[in-house]
Amino acid sequence: xxxxxxxxxxxxxxxxxxxxxxxxxxxxxxxxxxxxxxxxxxxxxxxxxxxxxxxxxxxxxxxxxxxxxxxxxxxxxxxxxxxxxxxxxxxxxxxxxxxxxxxxxxxxxxxxxxxxxxxxxxxxxxxxxxxxxxxxxxxxxxxxxxxxxxxxxxxxxxxxxxxxxxxxxxxxxxxxxxxxxxxxxxxxxxxxxxxxxxxxxxxxxxxxxxxxxxxxxxxxxxxxxxxxxxxxxxxxxxxxxxxxxxxxxxxxxxxxxxxxxxxxxxxxxxxxxxxxxxxxxxxxxxxxxxxxxxxxxxxxxxxxxxxxxxxxxxxxxxxxxxxxxxxxxxxxxxx
Amino acid sequence: xxxxxxxxxxxxxxxxxxxxxxxxxxxxxxxxxxxxxxxxxxxxxxxxxxxxxxxxxxxxxxxxxxxxxxxxxxxxxxxxxxxxxxxxxxxxxxxxxxxxxxxxxxxxxxxxxxxxxxxxxxxxxxxxxxxxxxxxxxxxxxxxxxxxxxxxxxxxxxxxxxxxxxxxxxxxxxxxxxxxxxxxxxxxxxxxxxxxxxxxxxxxxxxxxxxxxxxxxxxxxxxxxxxxxxxxxxxxxxxxxxxxxxxxxxxxxxxxxxxxxxxxxxxxxxxxxxxxxxxxxxxxxxxxxxxxxxxxxxxxxxxxxxxxxxxxxxxxxxxxxxxxxxxxxxxxxxxxxxxxxxxxxxxxxxxxxxxxxxxxxxxxxxxxxxxxxxxxxxxxxxxxxxxxxxxxxxxxxxxxxxxxxxxxxxxxxxxxxxxxxxxxxxxxxxxxxxxxxxxxxxxxxxxxxxxxxxxxxxxxxxxxxxxxxxxxxxxxxxxxxxxxxxxxxxxxxxxxxxxxxxxxxxxxxxxxxxxxxxxxxxxxxxxxxxxxxxxxxxxxxxxxxxxxxxxxxxxxxxxxxxxxxxxx
Numbered sequence: 060x061x062x063x064x065x066x067x068x069x070x071x072x073x074x075x076x077x078x079x080x081x082x083x084x085x086x087x088x089x090x091x092x093x094x095x096x097x098x099x100x101x102x103x104x105x106x107x108x109x110x111x112x113x114x115x116x117x118x119x120x121x122x123x124x125x126x127x128x129x130x131x132x133x134x135x136x137x138x139x140x141x142x143x144x145x146x147x148x149x150x151x152x153x154x155x156x157x158x159x160x161x162x163x164x165x166x167x168x169x170x171x172x173x174x175x176x177x178x179x180x181x182x183x184x185x186x187x188x189x190x191x192x193x194x195x196x197x198x199x200x201x202x203x204x205x206x207x208x209x210x211x212x213x214x215x216x217x218x219x220x221x222x223x224x225x226x227x228x229x230x231x232x233x234x235x236x237x238x239x240x241x242x243x244x245x246x247x248x249x250x251x252x253x254x255x256x257x258x259x260x261x262x263x264x265x266x267x268x269x270x271x272x273x274x275x276x277x278x279x280x281x282x283x284x285x286x287x288x289x290x291x292x293x294x295x296x297x298x299x300x301x302x303x304x305x306x307x308x309x310x311x312x313x314x315x316x317x318x319x320x321x322x323x324x325x326x327x328x329x330x331x332x333x334x335x336x337x338x339x340x341x342x343x344x345x346x347x348x349x350x351x352x353x354x355x356x357x358x359x360x361x362x363x364x365x366x367x368x369x370x371x372x373x374x375x376x377x378x379x380x381x382x383x384x385x386x387x388x389x390x391x392x393x394x
Numbered sequence: 395x396x397x398x399x400x401x402x403x404x405x406x407x408x409x410x411x412x413x414x415x416x417x418x419x420x421x422x423x424x425x426x427x428x429x430x431x432x433x434x435x436x437x438x439x440x441x442x443x444x445x446x447x448x449x450x451x452x453x454x455x456x457x458x459x460x461x462x463x464x465x466x467x468x469x470x471x472x473x474x475x476x477x478x479x480x481x482x483x484x485x486x487x488x489x490x491x492x493x494x495x496x497x498x499x500x501x502x503x504x505x506x507x508x509x510x511x512x513x514x515x516x517x518x519x520x521x522x523x524x525x526x527x528x529x530x531x532x533x534x535x536x537x538x539x540x541x542x543x544x545x546x547x548x549x550x551x552x553x554x555x556x557x558x559x560x561x562x563x564x565x566x567x568x569x570x571x572x573x574x575x576x577x578x579x580x581x582x583x584x585x586x587x588x589x590x591x592x593x594x595x596x597x598x599x600x601x602x603x604x605x606x607x608x609x610x611x612x613x614x615x616x617x618x619x620x621x622x623x624x625x626x627x628x629x630x631x632x633x634x635x636x637x638x639x640x641x642x643x644x645x646x647x648x649x650x651x652x653x654x655x656x657x658x659x660x661x662x663x664x665x666x667x668x669x670x671x672x673x674x675x676x677x678x679x680x681x682x683x684x685x686x687x688x689x690x691x692x693x694x695x696x697x698x699x700x701x702x703x704x705x706x707x708x709x710x711x712x713x714x715x716x717x718x719x720x721x722x723x724x725x726x727x728x729x730x731x732x733x734x735x736x737x738x739x740x741x742x743x744x745x746x747x748x749x750x751x752x753x754x755x756x757x758x759x760x761x762x763x764x765x766x767x768x769x770x771x772x773x774x775x776x777x778x779x780x781x782x783x784x785x786x787x788x789x790x791x792x793x794x795x796x797x798x799x800x801x802x803x804x805x806x807x808x809x810x811x812x813x814x815x816x817x818x819x820x821x822x823x824x825x826x827x828x829x830x831x832x833x834x835x836x837x838x839x840x841x842x843x844x845x846x847x848x849x850x851x852x853x854x855x856x857x858x859x860x861x862x863x864x865x866x867x868x869x870x871x872x873x874x875x876x877x878x879x880x881x882x883x884x885x886x887x888x889x890x891x892x893x894x895x896x897x898x899x900x901x902x903x904x905x906x907x908x909x910x911x912x913x914x915x916x917x918x919x920x921x922x923x924x925x926x927x928x929x930x931x932x933x934x935x936x937x938x939x940x941x942x943x944x945x946x947x948x949x950x951x952x953x954x955x956x957x958x959x960x961x962x
Contacts, residue, residue: 136685138688142695142742
C-alpha cells in the first residue's frame with residue numbers, strides 16, 4: 060500500500076498486530092494466559108511425576124511425608140471434644156500436597172491443574188462454537204433481511220429475554236439426567252460436550268446481535284452496492300466483501316466470550332450442573348471447598364483466584380485486541 | 395370444713411373432665427387436666443429441618459424425624475424408654491398397664507390396657523381402638539406389616555387382602571376387662587418390642603384406613619399436631635387431655651408449643667441454632683462445622699450413642715455382584731478407616747464389619763474382611779483393607795472392567811462415602827460412578843429390583859434393640875419382594891441356612907436369651923460370609939442445642955425427646 064506521502068504502509072492486519080504488540084498490558088495478560096494454559100496442559104506431568112498422586116481417587120486414609128515425618132492427610136481437629144477431621148493445609152512443597160488436600164484427601168494442586176484443563180477447554184470451545192453459531196445467525200439475518208431477519212431477530216430477542224444463567228441452569232438440569240440428543244447424535248450426560256453446547260447456545264444472542272448490525276451496515280456500503288451493480292453474485296459478495304469485514308468484530312468478541320463462558324462453566328459446575336465428578340473443573344473445586352470454608356479456605360480460594368486471574372487476563376487482552384483491530388481508532392491514532 | 399372440701403373436690407373434678415378419678419392419676423395434673431411440669435415449663439420450642447419428614451400418618455411414615463415427632467404425640471401398648479441413659483434391651487409398658495404375660499412358649503401375649511386414657515379429641519381409649527389399630531397396620535400397608543406383624547394369626551391373610559383385614563383369632567380383646575391377647579403363628583420373644591415401634595401406635599377406631607397424608611390422626615401423647623404444611627412448617631401444642639401416667643414411657647412435656655420449620659440448609663441451621671433462632675435441627679451437624687462446635691459450643695453439643703449402621707447393599711442378582719468373589723473383594727478393599735473419617739473421625743464413628751452393630755444384642759466380634767482375616771478365620775476387629783486379596787479375588791471373578799453405579803442419597807455425608815466407594819471400585823478395576831438422589835426418592839428406588847441398582851448406599855437405625863432388626867429385616871428371604879418399592883432386603887439376598895439360624899435363634903430366645911444371642915451371632919457370620927453387603931461405619935449422633943435449652947433431651951432409641959426440652 061502506498062500512503063499519500065508516497066511511503067509503503069503495512070496492511071491492516073500487520074498494523075493491528077503491531078498495535079497489539081505495542082500494548083504492554085495486553086501482552087502481559089496474554090503471557091499470563093499462556094502460562095495458565097501451559098500449567099494446565101502439564102497437569103498429568105505434575106500429578107504423576109512431581110506430586111505422585113492420583114487426583115481422582117479418594118485418599119482420606121492416606122499419609123504423606125512432610126519434612127521427613129509421616130503425617131495423616133486428614134488431621135484431627137484441635138477441640139476438647141475431638142470432633143471432626145480436616146484435610147491437611149498447604150505444605151508449600153510441590154512434591155507433597157503443595158496447596159493441601161480437599162475433603163476426599165486428594166491433592167488440591169493437581170486437581171486445580173486438571174480442573175483448569177476442563178474449565179479452559181470448555182470455555183474456549185464454547186466461545187468458538189458460540190461465535191460460529193452467532194456468525195451464522197447474524198450474517199443470515201443481516202444479509203438476507205426481510206422475513207428471515209425478522210424471524211431470527213425475534214428468536215434472539217426471546218433468548219435474550221431469559222436471564223443467561225437461568226437459561227443455562229434450565230438446560231443443564233434437563234441434560235444432566237438424560238444427556239443430549241441431537242438427531243442421530245447422543246451425548247452422554249457426563250460428557251464435556253454438554254456444558255460446551257449449553258454455554259455456547261446461551262451466549263449466541265449476545266454475539267449474534269453486533270454481528271448482524273455490522274453486516275447490515277456493510278450490506279449498504281458503497282463497495283457492496285458497487286459489486287452488486289456490477290452483477291457480482293450474492294455468495295461472492297458475502298465471501299469476499301462481508302466476511303473479511305466482520306472478521307475484526309468477531310475476533311474482538313472471542314476473548315470476551317471466552318471469559319463469559321469460563322464464568323458460566325464455573326457457575327454451572329459449582330451447582331453440580333456442569334462438569335460431573337470425579338472429573339474436576341474450577342467450579343467443582345470451589346464446590347468441594349464450600350464445606351471446608353471454615354477450616355481449609357484454600358480449597359475454595361485457589362480455584363477462585365485461578366478464575367479471577369484468567370478472566371481478568373482475557374478481558375484485558377480482549378480490550379487490547381479491540382483497540383488494535385478497531386480501524387477507525389487506529390486511523391485516528393495514526394493521524 | 396368437710397363441705398368446703400366437697401365443693402373444692404367437685405370443682406376440680408368437673409374442671410379436669412373427670413380425669414382425676416383415675417387410680418394412677420398424677421398429683422401434678424393441672425385443674426384442666428393437662429400435665430404441666432412445675433419448673434421450666436412453657437415457651438415455644440423451635441425446631442428446624444432441611445425438608446419435611448413426609449406423611450403425618452404414624453402407621454405409614456418410616457423416617458426418623460417423623461418418628462421423633464410421633465413419639466410425643468402417640469402411644470402404643472409398649473414403648474421405648476423416653477429418658478436418657480444406657481440403652482435398655484426391652485420395651486417398657488406404655489398404654490399397657492404392665493409387662494405383658496407370655497404364654498404358650500411366646501406364641502401368645504396378653505396385655506392389659508391402662509384405664510382412663512383419652513385421645514386428644516376427648517375420646518376414651520378402649521380395646522376396640524387397639525384392635526382397629528392393629529388391623530389398620532395392614533389396611534394402610536404399613537412398611538412393617540409384613541416383617542413385624544404378619545405372624546399374628548390372620549396376619550398373612552391381611553397381607554394379601556388388606557382392606558378385609560380382621561385379624562380374627564389373632565387379636566382378641568375383652569372390652570370389659572381391658573385385656574388384649576395376641577396369638578402368633580410361632581413363638582416370638584421380641585413381640586412386645588415390635589409393638590413398641592412407632593407403627594404400632596394406637597389410633598382412634600374410626601381413623602381412615604388410607605394414608606392420612608398431611609393430616610395427623612389424634613393421639614394420646616402430651617402433644618397434638620395442629621397443622622402440617624410440608625412446604626413450610628408443622629405446629630404442635632399441648633394435648634389438653636393428656637396427663638402423665640408413666641414418666642419413663644411418656645413424660646409430660648415442658649414446652650407449651652412446638653414449631654418445626656422446614657427448608658433450611660444444614661449449614662444455615664447450625665448458624666441459626668448458634669444464634670438462638672432455633673433450638674434444635676433434625677440433620678446431623680455438617681462435618682465442616684464439627685471443629686467449630688467442639689471448640690466454641692462444647693456445652694451445647696450432645697453426642698448420642700444409638701444403634702445404627704451405614705452400609706452398601708450389593709445386588710446379588712445383577713452383575714458384577716452376582717459373583718461371590720466380587721462381593722468378597724469389595725469387602726476386603728473398602729477402607730473402613732476412611733468411612734470413619736468421612737463421618738467425623740474416631741470421636742464420632744467406628745468401623746463396621748458386620749451387620750449387627752456394636753452394642754446390639756447378638757453382637758459378637760467377627761470381622762471377615764480385614765487384612766489377614768477370612769470367613770473361616772475372622773478377626774476380632776477391622777484393622778485395614780486387604781487390597782492384595784481383593785485384587786486376587788477380582789481376577790478370579792473375571793468381573794474387572796465392568797461398569798458399576800453407586801446410588802447414594804444426595805447429602806454431603808453420604809456423597810463423601812459414595813465417592814470413597816467409587817474410588818475403591820476404581821482401584822479394583824471397575825468403571826465406577828455415583829448417582830445421587832434426594833433421600834426420600836433414593837430409599838424406595840434402591841429397594842425396587844426393577845431398577846437393577848448395583849450398589850445402594852444406605853443407613854439403618856434399629857427399630858428396636860435386637861439383632862433381628864438388622865439381620866431379619868435387611869437380609870432374610872422373606873423381606874425380599876421383587877418389583878416392589880417396599881423391599882428392605884435391597885441386596886435381594888436369600889440364604890436359607892441363615893434364615894434357619896434366625897428362626898432357631900428366635901425360638902431358643904424365648905427361654906434362653908443368651909443362647910438366642912449366640913445363634914443370632916452365628917446367623918450374622920453366615921450372612922457376612924456371603925457378603926451381600928459392605929458394612930461401613932457406625933456413628934454417634936452429634937447434635938447441637940440452643941443456649942436456652944436445659945435438661946437432658948436425648949434417649950437411646952428416639953435420639954431426641956421433644957417433650958423434655960426445658961426452655962429458659
